[in-house]
Amino acid sequence: xxxxxxxxFKRDLSVQKYLDRIGYTGxxxxxxxxxxxxxxxxxxxxxYENLDIMAGxxxxxxxxxxxxxxxxxxxxxxxxxxxxxxxxxxxxxxYAPVEFYGRWLKYEELEIPPRRxxxxxxxxxxxxxxxxxxxxxxxxxxxxxxxENLVQxxxxxxxxxxxxxxxxxxxxxxxxxxxxxxxxxSTEPQQPIDFFLPHYYCTTHPDSIFRNNTMVYRRTKHGxxxxxxxxxxxxxxxxxxFRVSLPDGEVGRFIPRNEAEFKWALKEYFNIVL
Numbered sequence: 001x002x003x004x005x006x007x008x009f010k011r012d013l014s015v016q017k018y019l020d021r022i023g024y025t026g027x028x029x030x031x032x033x034x035x036x037x038x039x040x041x042x043x044x045x046x047x048y049e050n051l052d053i054m055a056g057x058x059x060x061x062x063x064x065x066x067x068x069x070x071x072x073x074x075x076x077x078x079x080x081x082x083x084x085x086x087x088x089x090x091x092x093x094x095y096a097p098v099e100f101y102g103r104w105l106k107y108e109e110l111e112i113p114p115r116r117x118x119x120x121x122x123x124x125x126x127x128x129x130x131x132x133x134x135x136x137x138x139x140x141x142x143x144x145x146x147x148e149n150l151v152q153x154x155x156x157x158x159x160x161x162x163x164x165x166x167x168x169x170x171x172x173x174x175x176x177x178x179x180x181x182x183x184x185x186s187t188e189p190q191q192p193i194d195f196f197l198p199h200y201y202c203t204t205h206p207d208s209i210f211r212n213n214t215m216v217y218r219r220t221k222h223g224x225x226x227x228x229x230x231x232x233x234x235x236x237x238x239x240x241x242f243r244v245s246l247p248d249g250e251v252g253r254f255i256p257r258n259e260a261e262f263k264w265a266l267k268e269y270f271n272i273v274l
Contacts (some may be wrong), residue, residue: 013067015092018085021071022046030094032124036142038093039131042086042187046135047076047218047270049227053210059203061195063088075272076218078210079134080199083118085193086133095122097131099190103167105181106137112166116198117183121146130161130171130185136217138224139182144166214240218270222247225269244269 019025022041027034052059059081060066064087069075076082083099090097102117120131127144132139137245142154144161151174158174159182167184174180202210216227223245232239233257242265244252256262266272 002194008155013064013088014071015089017087017224018071021074028093030124032129032143035090035095035122035124035129037130038088038089039133039143040141042133043081044219044221046070046082046133047216047272048077048078048082048134049216049270049272050078050210050214051210051216051272051274053078053203054214055148058198061192061199063192073273076216076270077134078136078202079116079118079132080195080202081171082134083120083132084195086131087120090120090122090131097122099192099195100185100187101190101194102183102185104182104183105170113197114201116202117185119183119185121187130151135183136215136226138173140171141219171217178228216270219246220245223251227266227270242269 017185022038022045024038024041026037036260055170059077061080061084064083066077066081066089070077070081070085077085087097087099097120100119100121101115102119103113103115104117105113120132122129122131122143129143130140130146131143138157138159140152140154140159143157144152148163149160159178160172162170162172164170164184168186170184172179173182202208205211214227214229219268225245226243228241228243229238230241231237239255240262242254242256244254246252254265256265263274266274
């Protein structure tokens with residue numbers, strides 16, 4: 001199988017090289033300040049992207065394979081890859097993360113969609129924190145204190161965790177003064193093998209949104225850079241559009257017209273080399 005840990009793929013995995021990849025140069029002491037800096041560094045430097053899935057390539061959840069993709073090849077990934085590798089890093093640094101299943105809720109038509117999100121919990125000084133580096137859309141860039149109904153301000157973005165009768169816990173965001181659901185999670189500890197089945201669906205099923213929609217996102221100091229599929233108003237063709245946050249607060253838009261332009265834009269705005 002290509003999706004789970006395989007001994008023949010094991011290799012030397014350097015924590016320092018991972019830290020260099022995300023540009024983290026701070027202390028390695030296990031505390032909230034450093035955990036927050038690690039998560040922020042990750043979401044700022046490692047893009048969320050499903051380009052391999054869209055290309056029909058096999059996507060492994062083996063830690064050596066994901067490490068090679070993200071650290072050595074400086075690529076990104078989607079939640080099962082990003083949060084799986086981040087949980088490995090936290091474990092190597094001594095944070096003892098516990099992984100949970102989640103249900104992605106934003107823009108979902110179903111009241112209770114299938115479980116296809118992956119997050120981690122870390123306990124520090126008796127307090128529980130939810131860590132997530134695997135969301136492409138606007139989401140917490142720092143760990144969330146796992147305290148019910150507590151409004152948490154992260155650089156002007158407001159989040160809170162509320163209880164739910166069917167989905168256990170829901171992370172909410174405030175948009176235009178209204179609270180809306182981002183994703184849910186339950187607190188039953190999961191093992192890496194537990195993410196195999198939803199990952200297989202997400203990467204292979206013809207109806208999976210990851211197979212049918214280009215998703216490339218990255219936070220920047222000016223906002224967010226994104227890649228999305230749109231209908232070109234000039235040609236009425238389905239095209240891929242790059243949207244880039246500019247220093248003046250404006251958003252630059254660019255539609256590549258050939259493969260060379262597409263690869264150039266990926267390297268220029270996301271540091272992704274296919």
